[in-house]
Amino acid sequence: MAKVLVVEDEEALSQLLSYNLGKEGFEVALTFDGDEALMAVDEQKPDLVLLDWMLPNVSGVEICRRLRAQSETRDIPVIMLTARGEEEDRIRGLEQGADDYVTKPFSMSELVARMRAVLRRTRPTIAGDVATFADITLDRETCRVRRSNRDVHLGPTEFRLLDVLMQRPGRVFSREQLLDRVWGHDVYVEIRTVDVHVGRLRKALNKRGEQDPIRTVRSSGYALDETYGGR
Template structure:
């Protein structure tokens, strides 16, 4: 079963730089996707929907600035954090990068440790459970580090799949997830699972959440999927 490792897309055309980043990110527990140019990056962003993107400014073909602009124009990708990496250290370039929608801007040469810290800082905002944060929704508390869930101070017994489902919902309360999106996020793309399996696990999650009473927190949106709250 796929563990919910945060995924990072590294877009860098210099092989040596790319490999250093990949090595350090994988060591830090990330699933890394690589692209060597802008067009490949745009394809991978659509296909893989990474949790965060490290984007070099100077790329063959489509520039990093243009890729960033395209990412931030698409509603489905707009919330994905982008850290722009550039040899351009002038303030005017930094401002241009941030105005295009980049969430952070790092100048070369950079400290890998600092870059990893910035990656985690962005994920704390966009996918808090992936960095071991606690998530709270109403009377439900999920502790990503200890893998425990409490409702109204009662500890709930959840299977690993139900835990990942709840994590996905609690990171984005109110967001409607289709069955296909939940399959990608919770089971992983490499695993073939029938969409009805999602319904079975949602049923189990609902049952676990109401072990000690309380309202049903998961809404079924006919023809669309599921949402929390």
């Protein structure tokens, strides 16, 4: 899973980015000004930085310049986010080392496509749309799942549920977290619905009596566990 640092001082936009990029399979960290961004990069090196041009304290262009000036961070890909659309501004951002440049307002699908294109060039091992766990393969582009040598037929909700679990193998996701990531913030769903869909996912994955990869953690939630063989 690609770790993305979002540096954006507009809180509504940063939360929107966090939510949508999380649903697309990215691990997202948020910072709201230039000083915070530089500290965050030092503490945990991200795979990609989404960087707003206009920031408090230290501008996005200056952050990009500083990242490129240090050997430890010069290879981190940077995509600039800005309302500036003039050619000279785009050139300035690229001259400071930005890998790409997205002008506000932008569509989320365009941004994700740009991010994946940059990651394919710079981080090819984590950029693909195919996730693998043990003998299970999930292809986000074709919406197909295979286990061993057979196709696993899932409904759209079970597919999203498996995708979330495969993004962080071993991590226990609470039912509330799964509701948020699979169904979304604005949809009211009974919390026990998660259990119903986990049951359907298990039935499809373990159709031939394979080892059950989904671990139930009592009073907590669910996790994918390669060493787990029961419920």
